[in-house]
Amino acid sequence: MTEHKAPLMTPVLIGGCLILLLGFGIRASYGVFQIPVAEEFGWPRAEFSMAIAIQNLAWGIGQPIFGALAERFGDRRAIIAGALVYALGLVLSSFAVTPGAHQLYSILVGFGIAGTGFGVVLAVVGRAASDENRSLALGVATAAGSAGQIVGPPTAEFLLSMMNWSMVFMIFAGIALSIILLVPMIRSPQVATKVELEESMGTILKRAFRDPSYTLIFLGFFSCGYQLSFVTAHFPAFITEVCGPIDPGGFLAGIGVSTTSALGAFAIALIGAANVFGTIFAGWLGRYYSKKYLLAAIYTGRTIAAAAFIMVPMTPFSVVVFSVVMGSLWLATVPLTSGLIAHIYGLRYMGTLYGIVFFSHQLGSFLGVWLGGALYDVYGSYTLVWWIGVGVGAFSAIVHLPVKERPAQLVPA
Numbered sequence: 512m513t514e515h516k517a518p519l520m521t522p523v524l525i526g527g528c529l530i531l532l533l534g535f536g537i538r539a540s541y542g543v544f545q546i547p548v549a550e551e552f553g554w555p556r557a558e559f560s561m562a563i564a565i566q567n568l569a570w571g572i573g574q575p576i577f578g579a580l581a582e583r584f585g586d587r588r589a590i591i592a593g594a595l596v597y598a599l600g601l602v603l604s605s606f607a608v609t610p611g612a613h614q615l616y617s618i619l620v621g622f623g624i625a626g627t628g629f630g631v632v633l634a635v636v637g638r639a640a641s642d643e644n645r646s647l648a649l650g651v652a653t654a655a656g657s658a659g660q661i662v663g664p665p666t667a668e669f670l671l672s673m674m675n676w677s678m679v680f681m682i683f684a685g686i687a688l689s690i691i692l693l694v695p696m697i698r699s700p701q702v703a704t705k706v707e708l709e710e711s712m713g714t715i716l717k718r719a720f721r722d723p724s725y726t727l728i729f730l731g732f733f734s735c736g737y738q739l740s741f742v743t744a745h746f747p748a749f750i751t752e753v754c755g756p757i758d759p760g761g762f763l764a765g766i767g768v769s770t771t772s773a774l775g776a777f778a779i780a781l782i783g784a785a786n787v788f789g790t791i792f793a794g795w796l797g798r799y800y801s802k803k804y805l806l807a808a809i810y811t812g813r814t815i816a817a818a819a820f821i822m823v824p825m826t827p828f829s830v831v832v833f834s835v836v837m838g839s840l841w842l843a844t845v846p847l848t849s850g851l852i853a854h855i856y857g858l859r860y861m862g863t864l865y866g867i868v869f870f871s872h873q874l875g876s877f878l879g880v881w882l883g884g885a886l887y888d889v890y891g892s893y894t895l896v897w898w899i900g901v902g903v904g905a906f907s908a909i910v911h912l913p914v915k916e917r918p919a920q921l922v923p924a
Contacts, residue, residue: 593626
């Protein structure tokens, strides 16, 4: 009698992947708007950076809220609400002509990303997947977010060559609304043990907050947000201003990347492309190896890559190499972190527990984006911000080592 294996690709996983692809495609393009918005209004770099930073902080605050809403009222309703708020924030941002307006409307955009992002979608995917496929399914869904990163920034760059940034925001609002069309695919079973179903959210949260391992996971996710959001928001501008010239007869020029501005958008897309493979590979490794040690290895790799990149003169070649290396480690932490939380604390309140940990990620995101703009305006350089990222990356590699990677004791109500 042959053993039946549960399929990996289910309607829930496919729908979740498409939702993440669209939502993160828009979000990943924000760095491309840094220079156009600042130049139109004559703002210092810190102003639009603050808008992106607030967006990331609102995303972090909204993630456990939408996770709890999904667990209370249903995943579909949470995603629809997120898509509507996302679109509204983008429409209002398209009319913003002051830094304060951009920063205010970024709160709505951040909440929209939370409602259509990892906290809600990964919880759905995790519950729908079999035990054997869960880690890999989480990796595939996370990689879909990076696939959005492949198309988002180049699409924004292309649209900006034909129209004003405000019109691009309106187009992106329409894309955010289209997420609602995918919601019917999101129908997952409530995969949880009888004890998990009997326990209240308050009981699970108290147990997690008293567990040093949960605290360590929370602290460790900070540097992931810092590094990723700083690069997403500032890397295109950094490359535009600092990178050496592109060889007119070289490979990059041959594929249409002839300016450092285009190279900035291409670098973000290349990071996304590398991460599609890196994240799926990390999810696959999570099936067989300790997730905490894999996380420590990923943060160590990021730390070394960032330090090496900033220590050598920036050339188109070094940008490409760094983008591939960093991309392979980019969101590889997400399936492992979410999978680690599910493994220790169960699936019932995975969305809320991951959402709280993700708030740490977004605190790092806020600081990475805001410090990038603020320190650039003070020093005229991003160097100090890069070195801070190296330091927090090393910290995250260390704090994951003491995590106790075993299921927490569940007590029936």
